[in-house]
Amino acid sequence: MKSICPIDELCATQVAALLQPPPPHLVEEYFEHLLTTKKCHAIKVKQNGEFGKGVYANMDFREEELILKDEILLGHQHHSNKLDCLVCSYCFRFIGSIELQLGRKLYLQNLGVSMDNEGDVATSAHTSEDCCNTVSSDEENDISYVNNHEIMGDCVSFSSKTEVPLPQGVVESLLNGELKLPYSNKLPLPSAISCPGECGEGYYCSKLCADFDWESSHSLLCTGKTSESLSREALSKFIQHANETNDIFLLAAKAISFTTLRYRKLKSTRLKEQEKHTTSDELDQSNLSLLLEAWKPMSVAYKRRWWDCIALPDDIDCSDEVAFRMQIKELAFTSLQLLKEAIFDKECEPLFSLEIYGHIIGIFELNNLDLVVESPMEDYFSYIDGLPHPEKIQAGKIARPFLEALGDDYSVCCQGTAFYPLQSCINHSCCPNAKAFKREEDRDGQATIISARPICKGEEVTISYIDENLPFEVRQALLADYGFECRCSKCLEEEP
């Protein structure tokens, strides 16, 4: 397909350099460094296998042993899920209090609020995680705690539907802290801290998370007063377009912002070290090397262009495939143009090429894991249920109307999608020796990989991206949606 983006031609050399796969020894070096930084010596990433990179055990594991906890490199909560769960925008743990989680949901439900996010053209969800979370407490001081009413969310629109039978006054007293639910102090949550840029959209569990998010990507993508974007209006238009079409664009924007900010940091460090450059040619040359360095976390990821690797939806006829892929490409271009208006940086121009944008979304399409964090509401109601008799009756009398008002959706998980640098190197097998599985104590967005059976040192660690118990043909069809034909030992054996 011919490019529709002028930057693709203008920056063809730099774009090609960014998309050039790094040599295997540099990839291994990158992951070695990452694992050392994380003090994780239990695994190794090697690029020598049949399927490109893979993760290998560097020790023996017993069954059900933790192999890896992987922090999110780039992740976000789905727009439509923000109504149900208030979580830290950086680590995705639930925040506020049981009363706030409950009151906020009932308040929005009462007003008939809906998220205007119905039109995803394509999604990038991958392996589902089983998860089971409880809550934790991590109170921070000296920072701006959030007025509960603020948390009603600027990200929502209103319709006239009213479903909640509870009086508004009761819901408001949950929100303003006047009404305390019985035993809610047994399940404390970290206080919600508002975004330092005052966008009213991001909330955090600690100042540390707020600062990390600000420095890694949010300072360019914040729509608040101290935003470092070129235009808050343009940014809002970009966000609206993503929410109306496909919120994967928000994650792609994070990747571009993340790389731009890394580039600026590297550049300022370099300028401090070496003040003078003799020629502008030399400067250009070294700017590209800085951009390549800033891009490294993305350069080592397995990638293809989004519109080339996205699975053809069932309702699209094969004869319309070319038109469908073109439509996806054009949608990405529209999104990129809006993002460019908002955060363009001339020194990072190649990042604003459609080739790079397409490959970034392709990374998410091929590698992302569903981000799932279980709600503390389940734990709260289970706690009440597990009380001894007289206390249970008393607490139940107060808690039951709230449970009934929430209905079936009383305990919706935080749901999103995330790119994990190490987990994404784990290959698929239909007879896996490990699984992505969250334990009681895993209460944030990190990916948790647990051994499914004993694994010996040197053995490749594999997980299943799908239900591995399905018949061969069904598995192959599902994995075709992930863009590959499975060649694991079980499939080779069962191949007709």
Ligand SMILES: C[S@@+](CC[C@H](N)C(=O)[O-])C[C@H]1O[C@@H](n2cnc3c(N)ncnc32)[C@H](O)[C@@H]1O
């Ligand atoms: C999430 S990535 C895993 C890491 C990847 N091998 C890499 O080099 O970064 C998934 C990709 O790895 C390859 N892959 C993983 N498991 C495979 C399998 N069982 N059979 C064939 N290809 C596989 C496919 O190309 C797939 O799209």
